[in-house]
Amino acid sequence: MATEVVMPKLGATMEEGTIVSWLAQVGEVVEEGDAIAEVQTDKIVLEVEAETTGVLLKTLYDEGSTVKVQEVIAYLGEEGESVDGIDHKSFSASQAAAAEDSAIQERPFENPNKKRRTPAARKLAEANHIDLRRISGSGPKGRIQKNDVENYLVENTKKITPLAEKIAVDLGIDYKNVTGTGSNGKIVKADLLTSNPTNESHVQPAIQQGEKRVPFKGIRKVIADRMVQSANTAPHVTLTSEVDMTNCVRLRKELLPVIEKISGCRLSFNEIIFKATAHTLQRHPDINVSLDKNEIVYHTNVNVGMAVAVPNGLVVPVVKNANQMGLAALTEECKALGKRAREGKLLPEQMQNGTFTISNLGMYAVDGFTPIINQPESAILGVGTIKEKPVVINGEISIRSMMVLSLSFDHRIIDGAPAAAFITDLKETLENPFKLIV
């Protein structure tokens, strides 16, 4: 007598499960406790185990099929035993009574899990992991033909330019999750840069002949193209301003233990500058803009990206709605993103939708520089190192902690005056950080 294997009820709310894969083949001997199938609920993937030892006689559903709980999905039994006579539509004994009414009603209809299709259509669908239930057939009686599957494949294949596809293959990026910005959502080269954390193993050193030669490709090439494109299309103007950071130094010293206690992270100047920039951007909507073909987009969100150096390149994770975050949360977020970036674990959405970027070289002996705008954003803030300098205040020389800010902006849509107003406002905020409370 064959034993039924049923779709298990793995949670109180579980009503159906999807067979992800059959782990045992028909005809295979399985021991009690062996995994027969992988089943996915709305929450988790679990294995269905054999309750007795026997031969897997028959599986009733293809992989990818969704089956109600307690419904029979396979039979175990002795070798050579036939289960063809068993009406597998009926539920297991404990459920049989309850299910009888619905089973009777279902019988006149075709099994919705088994659509009419030709063997060639089934084979092609299997090879491409397509659920045939999603395809409508053009053959007699709605039969799915091979060309129906082919058409479905053409329509549903992710559109990508040949260049972007090559880059994706070179970098080993799975571009299925990348949002395309080209026509009809086609993925273009630029989409890959914003979505891809670098991976140093992709640069293969060429044979060394005195000098090291590395193929110019992959993320390096993408960065290069993006920089050239930005530098060539956006007329860059860079304003610099020296900021007295003395109050910020004090603020940091006082907040350090407080924030460490809340978030476990050490507050750095980076986050204070982040906070001040986001705060100032919010009050200067004419800086928080993008040029989109014929329209200037005024962003409602203040999403601030931070340039992070990684082996072999540079990525820009984005802190979403940075203006709405307190310093503790901001510190935690910046540290987490920085860590993920260096580990190459950034998700595509963590690098998208930036509206402004900060490039902080303060840890180096850099005073000021001319950063290149991270398109399609329109401005970028370069941060120099903080160092103590003699400064004249009210006719007296005193020693203050000074830092240079460099703001590059796209002169096509931002003029000098608003940019100057922004950097002036930012300077005042940093010099009087209590303004951040307002």
Next chain:
Amino acid sequence: MREITYSEAIREAMSQEMRNNQDVFIMGEDIGVYGGAFGLTNGMIEEFGPERVRITPISEAAISGCAVGAAMTGMRPILEIQFSDFIMIAMDNIVNQAAKNRYMFGGKAKVPVVVRLPGGSGAGFAAQHSQSLEAWMTHVPGLKVVQPSNAYDAKGLMKAAIKDDNPVLFYEHKMLYPVKGEVPEEEYEIPLGKADIKKSGTDISIVATGIMVNRAMEAAAELENEGINVEVIDPRTLVPLDTETILESVKKTSRVLVVYEAVKRGGYGAEIASMIAESDAFDYLDAPIRRLGGVAAPIPYNPELEKAAVPQVNDIIKECRKLMNK
């Protein structure tokens, strides 16, 4: 190249083998001066004499027993049954003796006999002289069954049949006898069990036997104008069957039409269709395997009804359109 008829090609094959091998001889009703019912053996008695062109009484039971006995004692007889329909009378000798003896004598005896069987409809010979019963023979282990569709194949297959040490049933089609084709004068053999792709195509594989190969070729030319590209396969021998050529074609085209003149029910086309369905080519099918065969009725005497009883060019065209969902 020289063109000769289907019947001349068969005669040439027999004559060449009779010149090559003294053991080969022909026997049958009226095959001497009269040249056989279809004139196929014309002139052979003049060349080979009555010892090797043996005119027999009208008794298929007797003459088939003679042929099987002669084969077992070392000769290589070619027996003409005037109409393939009459093989019923010879059935015991062929099925119980010819097909079994090599096996039952553990290989010490062999039965190298060729039985020539003019078959098929279209000549107005009515129900007892127009049948296509080759499927009965394919059912019997120990018999080989050949069904040439043109003059070139007929000559090459006949020579292979004569040289084979097993009983070979050689089904000729009466309506093909006068059809000419290019046939080289020199000797050549076509091995039994090798199908021929008469026309290659991409959309549908038509597996046709006997005269249906010719009709399938006509249909294919018509369908070409409609943009349907048909591949025509002639198995040439039903037993042994070249499954590989058929299955490769099915994998390529994804659609199959099996066309045969015999009654569709239980005909050899059913075997071909089953063979395809069981094979790994199944996964490539993009439509059900279709068969086109004769209707389950005796062949009528009325010429119009006779045509309606077996597949014609138009029937093949219609069936192909259906297969393409057109």
